[in-house]
Amino acid sequence: MKRKICVITGTRAEYGLLFxxxxxxxxxxxxxxQILTTGMHLSPEFGSTYKQIEYDGFTINEKVEILLSADTATGVVKSMGLATIGFADALSRLQPDLIILLGDRFEMLAAAQAALIMQIPIAHIHGGECTFxxxxxxxxxxxTKMATWHFTSTESHRKRVIQLGESPGRVFNVGAIGIENIMNMKxxxxxxxxxxxQLDNQxxxxxITYHPETNGETxxxxxxLEALENYSNVNLLFTKSNADNGGRGINEAIQQFTLQYRNAKLYDSLGQLKYLSAVKHAEVVIGNSSSGLIEVPYLATPTVNCGMRQEGREQPNSxxxxxxxxxxxxxxxxxxxxFNQEYDRIFGDGQVSEKIITLLHGLTSFSIKKEFYDL
Structure with a gap:
């Protein structure tokens, strides 16, 4: 009998990495x-990006609505509560043998805690990283502490997961999963x-992608935007901020900016192909997305990382x-x-999905049982 693997995705960026x-x-x-979609995928405000998943030939087995219209911390906490309830029902129906979670968004925390109590093992991608x-x-x-298996993007991240008490035999450095699309996508x-x-080819x-600093003061x-006012002779291509508290306010500010400057455009979602193509053809990538530190250097484009959101993350020289x-x-x-130096490529060779599949094949059983590993 086939083992049922449920992949949970809530954002356009996350789905692109998981593709x-x-x-x-x-x-x-x-x-x-099995695919369970939630969060921004199901919101018209953020482009209803679940449609891209279906267009790509996948079947969405469950949709869990969680987003509120509030742009506050209270709204996010309530969304987490809705997510926990929705995931409990969805996972009860799906009965997966394993769920795969990528990263660190609040809806993934809700999914992890639901899976933990329901004794569904978790494989976690991109653990061990820091973004202060x-x-x-x-x-x-x-x-990380709720997951049983861990697929990290660098060896230092692998060591950090082990430092958190995870057994080395369950922590694997496979590289950053987003690099695979760069290596294989035309x-x-x-x-x-x-x-x-609709950009000026001349x-x-x-x-530019800018998200809230949820641990910041501003x-x-x-x-x-004031800095970008200096570039009337440059196409300013914005993608929307995410659904964290403060994201809608950022999107509104950018929208008002694009109404004043003809060379500025804001898109709900570019999709993976257009986004990576835009990275390749951009003179510079600006903002505070993790993509600017991980995937962008592989396309030989420099990144301007603004503020504290990504502080603590390993950074290439570009x-x-x-x-x-x-x-x-x-x-x-x-x-x-x-910038005209050779670009650092510190996040692996792009063969991530093959490594993960091989490792999953090697597991004799899927179980949530694990010990605490003391260094």
Missing amino acids: PLLKKIQQDELFQL GAYDDAIRHSI LMTKDKLFEQL LPMFL DGVFEL VFNTVLDTEKIYRTIEKAKK
Whole structure:
């Protein structure tokens, strides 16, 4: 009998990273793929991106609605409560042998705690990382303690998961899963991309994604936008902030900015192909997304990392950090534009999904039982 593996996804970015692994599970003779969508995927405000999952040929087995319209911490906490209730019902119906969770978002914490109590083992991807500027940092480590198997992106992250008390025999350094798409996906030409996104082909382009600093004192978006006012001769391509508390306020500020500047455009979601193509053809990637530190260097584009959200994460040499100050953001952008060194590639070789499938094949049983490993 095939083992049922349930992959839970709540955002466009997360699904894009998981795509090659989903394909391999779908095609594997030993596994039955289940997909549970939630969060931003189901929201028209964020592009109803579950439709892309279906367009790509996958069957969505369960949809769990969790998002409220509130842009507050209280709203996020209530969404977590709705998520826990919804996951309990969905997982009871699906009866998976294993769930796969990626990363550190609040809906993944809800999924992990539901799975823990229901004795469904968890395989966690991208544990052991640090991002001090967001509460995602604590969420990530919490999921580590509820998970049975761990697939990390670097050896230092593997060591950190072991430091948290996880047995070395259950922690595997497979590399960053997002690199696989970069290695295998045929990206769009600049002409085709600019035509579809209605950008001026005669001008360079910046790609900007900015999320809330949920452990910070300010969202910083106005300082960033003020710095970008210096670039009237550049296409400013924005993708929406996520559904963390403060994200809707950031999106509203960006929307107002795009109404004032003809060269600025905001998209709910670009999808993986357009996003990676935009990274490739951008002069610089700006904001505070983890993508700027992990995937972007593999496409030989420099990153301007704004603020504290990603503080603590391993960084390649093509990442330029700046505080949330208008003049300093501007100077950092100008510095990043001149980067001409060989790009560091510290997150593996892009063969991640094959490594994970091989490791899952090697498990004699799926169980939540584990010990605490003392160093």
